[in-house]
Amino acid sequence: MRAKIFSPYWLPVWFFGGTILIGAFILHLDVSHPGGPLSFVDALFTTTSAMCVTGLAVVDTGSYFSTLGLDVLLVLIQLGGLGIMTFTTLIIHLLGKHVSLNDRIAVGQSLLRDPSFSLPKFLARVVLWTFFFEGAGALALWLMDPVGFSPYSAVFHSISAFCNAGFSLYPDSLTRWAGHGGVNSVFMVLITAGGLGFYVLIECAAYCKQIVHRLIHKKRTMPVLSWHSTIVLKTSFFLVVVGAVVIFFAEGAAGNAPENFWHHLWTALFQSVTCRTAGFNTVDIGSMTNVSLVFMMLLMIIGGSPGSCAGGIKTTTFRALFGFVWAQFRGRQQVQLGRYALSQGALNTVVSLTTMTFVLIFIGTMILTALESGDSTYLMAREEFILNMFETVSAFGTVGLSTGLTPMLDDVEKITVIILMFVGRLGPVWLLSALQSWQAERRYKVPTSTLPFG
Incomplete structure (x- = not known):
C-alpha cells in the first residue's frame, strides 16, 4: 500500500496539495493581508489558484495583499508553472524504456524518443530558459512603461505571464494597455x-542555432523539427489565428469593438492568446458577446501544449481528435498526423481524456448552477448558466478569466472551483493513471460483441 501511495503518479498530488496548504496558512496570517480580513477558504482558494497557475481571485490581488502575501503568491506561481513539467520529466526518466505509450501521453511528453536525453541537462536548460524569458519580459515591460510597471510589478507580471498564471496587480488586469502594441506583444x-x-522551446532554440550554423557554412541541407514539435507549433498557430478572427468579427458585429482598427485587432488577438490558459484580459470579459464567450471556452478547454505551464486537454489531444474525425469522414483506418499515424492506444487515451474533461466540466457546471440558481426558472436564470459554465471551464482549464462571478461565490462554490483547478492542473489523464495504478490488472477477457450506433 505504501508503494502505491508514493508511486510516481501520486507524487505530484502530494507535492501540489502540501504546497497549497502551506501557502494557505501563510496567506491566512494577518501580516499577509493588511487590506482586510481573509477567511481560510479564501486563502486556500487564492493559493490553489496560484499553485495551479489559474489566476481566479476572490479579492483584488494588488491592493489586498502585503508584499509578503504577494511574494508567497509569486513563489507558488513559479513552483506551479514548473512543478508538473519537472515531475513529468523526472517520472519519464525513472520509468525508462518500460513505460507504455498510454503512459507517455498521460505524462505529456515524448522525451523517450531521444536516446541522448539527459535529465540534469534538460532541467538546467528549463531553469535557464525560464529565467531568460521572465527576465527579458520584466525588463521590456519596465522600459515600455516605467510608471505602470515598476520593477517589482514588471517582475510579478512577467513571471505570472510566462507561467500562464494570469494574476495581475491591477483590478482591471491589463485593460489600460488594450491598445498598446508593445505591452500586448x-x-x-x-x-x-x-x-x-x-x-x-529547447528544440526550437537548437533548430534556430543549426540553421544559423548551416547558413554561415553555406550548407544546403536544413534541420527538421521533430514530429511532436511540428504538431504543437502548427496547431497552436492555427488556434490563435482562428480565435482572433472569430473574436474580431463577433465583437465587431455586436458593436463592442473599439473605433480604432488596430486597437480592435490587438484586443481580439490578445484575448485569443490569453484564453488558452493565461488569464490576463485587455477588455471586460463580462461585456463580450455569447459567440466570443463560447468560442473562448473551446479554446480554454484545449489549452496549451504537453509539458508546459498551461492546462487544458492540450493541443496534441485536440489535433489527434480532429485527425480522428477527419479520418472517419474520409473512410481511413489510420489517423495520420503529418508523417506518422497514431496507434490505437494513443487514440484510446485521446477519447478517454476528452470524455473525462467534458464530464468534469458538466458536473462542475451543474453544481455551480444548482448552488447559484437551483430554485430559479430558466427565464429567471438563463444568463447565469453560461456564466457558471464559463467559470467552470476557466477553473478546469487553469485559465483564470472570469465574467465577474468569482468574488460572489460562497464557500461551497469556492471549494468546488478549488477542486476543479486542482484536477485541471494535474490533468484528468494523470488522475486516471494515478487511480489505475491502485487497481490490479484483469487476467482474463470477456466475450466481445457489438451494439447498433445509428
Whole structure:
C-alpha cells in the first residue's frame, strides 16, 4: 500500500496539495493581508489558484495583499508553472524504456524518443530558459512603461505571464494597455512561450542555432523539427489565428469593438492568446458577446501544449481528435498526423481524456448552477448558466478569466472551483493513471460483441 501511495503518479498530488496548504496558512496570517480580513477558504482558494497557475481571485490581488502575501503568491506561481513539467520529466526518466505509450501521453511528453536525453541537462536548460524569458519580459515591460510597471510589478507580471498564471496587480488586469502594441506583444510572447512546452522551446532554440550554423557554412541541407514539435507549433498557430478572427468579427458585429482598427485587432488577438490558459484580459470579459464567450471556452478547454505551464486537454489531444474525425469522414483506418499515424492506444487515451474533461466540466457546471440558481426558472436564470459554465471551464482549464462571478461565490462554490483547478492542473489523464495504478490488472477477457450506433 505504501508503494502505491508514493508511486510516481501520486507524487505530484502530494507535492501540489502540501504546497497549497502551506501557502494557505501563510496567506491566512494577518501580516499577509493588511487590506482586510481573509477567511481560510479564501486563502486556500487564492493559493490553489496560484499553485495551479489559474489566476481566479476572490479579492483584488494588488491592493489586498502585503508584499509578503504577494511574494508567497509569486513563489507558488513559479513552483506551479514548473512543478508538473519537472515531475513529468523526472517520472519519464525513472520509468525508462518500460513505460507504455498510454503512459507517455498521460505524462505529456515524448522525451523517450531521444536516446541522448539527459535529465540534469534538460532541467538546467528549463531553469535557464525560464529565467531568460521572465527576465527579458520584466525588463521590456519596465522600459515600455516605467510608471505602470515598476520593477517589482514588471517582475510579478512577467513571471505570472510566462507561467500562464494570469494574476495581475491591477483590478482591471491589463485593460489600460488594450491598445498598446508593445505591452500586448510582450505578454503574448511570454504566454505563448510558457504554453508551448519546454521540450518544444529547447528544440526550437537548437533548430534556430543549426540553421544559423548551416547558413554561415553555406550548407544546403536544413534541420527538421521533430514530429511532436511540428504538431504543437502548427496547431497552436492555427488556434490563435482562428480565435482572433472569430473574436474580431463577433465583437465587431455586436458593436463592442473599439473605433480604432488596430486597437480592435490587438484586443481580439490578445484575448485569443490569453484564453488558452493565461488569464490576463485587455477588455471586460463580462461585456463580450455569447459567440466570443463560447468560442473562448473551446479554446480554454484545449489549452496549451504537453509539458508546459498551461492546462487544458492540450493541443496534441485536440489535433489527434480532429485527425480522428477527419479520418472517419474520409473512410481511413489510420489517423495520420503529418508523417506518422497514431496507434490505437494513443487514440484510446485521446477519447478517454476528452470524455473525462467534458464530464468534469458538466458536473462542475451543474453544481455551480444548482448552488447559484437551483430554485430559479430558466427565464429567471438563463444568463447565469453560461456564466457558471464559463467559470467552470476557466477553473478546469487553469485559465483564470472570469465574467465577474468569482468574488460572489460562497464557500461551497469556492471549494468546488478549488477542486476543479486542482484536477485541471494535474490533468484528468494523470488522475486516471494515478487511480489505475491502485487497481490490479484483469487476467482474463470477456466475450466481445457489438451494439447498433445509428
